[in-house]
Amino acid sequence: MAFTVQVSYGTERHHVSLAGLQSTVGELRGILEETTGMPPQAQKIIFRGRTLQDGSQTVGEVGMKEGSKLMLLGRKYSPEQEASLRVLMSLSQEVDGVEGKIGGIREEVEGIEKGFLQVELIPEACRGLDKRCLACSEALMQKTEKLDAIDIPASETLVRSKRKSVVVRIQALLGKVDELAKRIEQCRTAPSR
Numbered sequence: 611m612a613f614t615v616q617v618s619y620g621t622e623r624h625h626v627s628l629a630g631l632q633s634t635v636g637e638l639r640g641i642l643e644e645t646t647g648m649p650p651q652a653q654k655i656i657f658r659g660r661t662l663q664d665g666s667q668t669v670g671e672v673g674m675k676e677g678s679k680l681m682l683l684g685r686k687y688s689p690e691q692e693a694s695l696r697v698l699m700s701l702s703q704e705v706d707g708v709e710g711k712i713g714g715i716r717e718e719v720e721g722i723e724k725g726f727l728q729v730e731l732i733p734e735a736c737r738g739l740d741k742r743c744l745a746c747s748e749a750l751m752q753k754t755e756k757l758d759a760i761d762i763p764a765s766e767t768l769v770r771s772k773r774k775s776v777v778v779r780i781q782a783l784l785g786k787v788d789e790l791a792k793r794i795e796q797c798r799t800a801p802s803r
Contacts, residue, residue: 613676615669619646619683631670635662638669647686654683694762694769701753702776708749709783715742715790722797736798743791750780750787 613631617624624645628638639650655662657672657680674680685692718739721727727735757777762769 615674615676615678615680617642617645617680617682619648619681622646628669628674631668631674633669634665635667635669635672636665638662639665642682646682648682648684649686652684652686656681656683691766691769694760694766695772697760698757698769698772698776701756702779705750705753705776705780705783708746708753711742712746712783712786712790715739715746716786719790719793719797723793732797736794739794740791743787743794747784747787750784754780 611630612627614625614627617626624642626638626641626645628641635655636650638655639653642648642653642655643650650665657674657678660672662672718735722732722735754777757773757780760773762773764770
């Protein structure tokens with residue numbers, strides 16, 4: 611006869627239906643993977659203060675019944691995924707830093723375009739802005755090379771999609787840098803005010 615148990619996972623609460631007392635702990639792990647996204651090998655299921663390790667044991671043998679409360683501990687990602695995600699997050703933060711520098715360049719270019727800089731200082735300012743644009747482009751290309759160097763198996767779709775989103779973001783930022791370089795050149799060649 612089917613019954614439901616309550617599973618606490620962090621701040622989440624899940625009500626999980628089991629087919630009966632003959633359901634195995636291994637089957638429970640499969641249901642919990644569908645419910646929480648955590649792979650079975652990363653799960654630590656605690657019931658009545660004990661860790662359920664033997665996947666072939668039935669839930670009836672361990673004493674579960676309708677309304678039993680379980681605690682689920684573990685990480686949603688495998689150790690390999692975790693390492694790859696850490697590298698991706700680090701690179702994403704580095705890209706954030708470059709994006710901030712690009713924003714600073716944009717503000718300075720807008721200031722020149724609005725006439726906030728003396729005409730005789732524009733060539734010098736444009737040289738400095740060109741160098742900073744080039745530095746940002748190089749930094750973004752280095753980040754792209756680092757992303758390409760991360761070996762992610764085809765089965766790790768989550769990590770692959772996160773890497774792709776960082777690459778797309780870098781490509782957009784490279785487009786902004788190119789646009790800023792054109793605007794800087796226009797400032798340099800614009801007739802005196």
